[in-house]
Amino acid sequence: MALSDIAPDIQPARSHAAKRVSILEAATDVFCREGYAGANIDMIAAEAGVSRQTIYNHHGDKEKLFVAVVRALTERANAGIFATLATFPDHPADIEAELVAFAVRLNRNCICNSDGKYLRKLLEAEGQRYPELFAGWRQDGPGKIWAALAARFARLAHGGHLDVDDPDVAARQFMALINADLHVSMVLGEQLGEERVREAAKNAVRTFLRAYGRPSALPRQSRTVN
Amino acid sequence: MALSDIAPDIQPARSHAAKRVSILEAATDVFCREGYAGANIDMIAAEAGVSRQTIYNHHGDKEKLFVAVVRALTERANAGIFATLATFPDHPADIEAELVAFAVRLNRNCICNSDGKYLRKLLEAEGQRYPELFAGWRQDGPGKIWAALAARFARLAHGGHLDVDDPDVAARQFMALINADLHVSMVLGEQLGEERVREAAKNAVRTFLRAYGRPSALPRQSRTVN
DNA sequence: AATTTTTTAGACAGCGTTGTCTAATTCGTC
DNA sequence: GACGAATTAGACAACGCTGTCTAAAAAATT
Known part of the structure; x- marks a missing residue:
């Protein structure tokens, strides 16, 4: 609870942003290779080196992920x-x-x-x-x-x-x-x-x-x- | 069983060929609109005005149908x-x-x-x-x-x-x-x-x-x- | 070192799709 | 009208995918 005065607003995690990028890259790859319907989240997760849940945490939805891509x-x-x-x-x-x-x-x-x-x-x-x-x-x-x-x-x-x-x-x-x-x-x-x-x-x-x-x-x- | 001597080799049905064409047309439409993965046989059947089973009778398989298309x-x-x-x-x-x-x-x-x-x-x-x-x-x-x-x-x-x-x-x-x-x-x-x-x-x-x-x-x- | 947040693996229900099967029906031919 | 082949509607199991959930693990912050 105590907000330290130095560097208070740093993002919760650093890996966060990196994973977001990695997910987006993998999703781009898979969506383009397989098409929207042919792509599945597990493929993207595997290619991004990330668990499936993390993708849902970041982008919420297959369609939202596609739009982001x-x-x-x-x-x-x-x-x-x-x-x-x-x-x-x-x-x-x-x-x-x-x-x-x-x-x-x-x-x-x-x-x-x-x-x-x-x-x-x-x-x-x-x-x-x-x-x-x-x-x-x-x-x-x-x-x-x-x-x-x-x-x-x-x-x-x-x-x-x-x-x-x-x-x-x-x-x-x-x-x-x-x-x-x-x-x-x-x-x-x-x-x-x-x-x-x-x-x-x-x-x-x-x-x-x-x-x-x-x-x-x-x-x-x-x-x-x- | 008795093979009549006139016009013996006529194809079993006439509608056969017509339906084949109609299926192929509908399949072309749907595959192109939805992509291979996004297309489903029921859609094609509906658009062709044909039952799902008929499609399987004619083409055997989703992939074979796609190849034919x-x-x-x-x-x-x-x-x-x-x-x-x-x-x-x-x-x-x-x-x-x-x-x-x-x-x-x-x-x-x-x-x-x-x-x-x-x-x-x-x-x-x-x-x-x-x-x-x-x-x-x-x-x-x-x-x-x-x-x-x-x-x-x-x-x-x-x-x-x-x-x-x-x-x-x-x-x-x-x-x-x-x-x-x-x-x-x-x-x-x-x-x-x-x-x-x-x-x-x-x-x-x-x-x-x-x-x-x-x-x-x-x-x-x-x-x-x- | 303790705590909080994020991530993970796995299980899970719900849903849609494929391909098969059966019984009823239609169609063209005899 | 009767026969045989094709077609139909519907039910069905098997499968894969989405999106959620839980408990454990990992990472980062304090």
Whole structure:
């Protein structure tokens, strides 16, 4: 009962927070692997190295746990995307090389990493069942990302580096081209190496610049067909 | 016992085949809506207008039923894609208009229709769990489709209609561009109208031709930026 | 060292699902 | 109309999962 005066408000346990994280990680894994209905609490408990009761203590409910998982996932994923977006080449010296590097970062850090894969999978699997959960993702995720990316392209166009008439369309197409080669491989769960990602980015940017590049910015790259 | 001589080999019942189809349709629906683990036989039976026992009579097992569903789905989807692929404009008079029309057909008949959506969803949800099932789809589906589409583009290039150096890449990028605008909307289950599909196809083909079009084939379309 | 809180293992009821079985019924054929 | 095959409704056991509970163990705080 006596409240000591030094460090009075320290949380009851330290392991508490660590276990919460560990539970969330394991739950993310299992929910994504097995789907909501296929996942069971014992699996999650075993994978988290925690007793089943502890999970109920922390999250109260299978559904609440699922919601917590999706929230954490979307927040992390959005943060990662915007962090990568901040590395967009606003004043490119070599636009092709810098766009390729940017595309590689985008693929590596946002789309091919586990958060991206997990989020896509949960979205496809349970999106219909929890529309309100994923509507938030959609607004804060793709909505803002496309807008932000479109603004970057518009600025590049204004600076004379690109010839873009509809930046929104260009942004969506850029994302689509980035993923063109990788999507099917990822769905099947293949692990794709760095060079594969780089190749995909190079192809995407090359086509993107053939479509939207300024004639003056292109010509150093040979474009003859053999 | 007495085998009458006329029409001896007629199947025992006619409703048999109809019910099999109806079961498969309902099972496809339910498996895609609820996932494998979340689907239950009673749901499927109710949706098929059939008793639970009949399902077991026809397919024996929940897992066998699932396999049958995926097989039917992949076969139908592949057939549909190749049928649409046969309408590719091999000798285009107006390449942009004909590619747009082709893209619209591809989207409407193969990607946005229920088979396409269902297949993608099942693939994402259960692909890891049944790799052998979906490996077949991957080989006969995207593998052959990309090759076939690439061959078409190569022929267009050879005929002087396109400037394509790597037809495989071009084919994948064409598919990716086609889907750029629609994918997110579809995942969330929105119903997209004809004009939306048409708009997406127009944007995709325009960019594709800006990247791969022959200079001589392009210029009639004004490309000035305001 | 004592105390309080958290965690654990295990048992437990309640519920839903799968797959089987049986008896009644429907359907198409003869 | 009578026969045989398929279908149906319902009951049923076996099983797995959720969520709760209890008593023991572990961890941290005092």
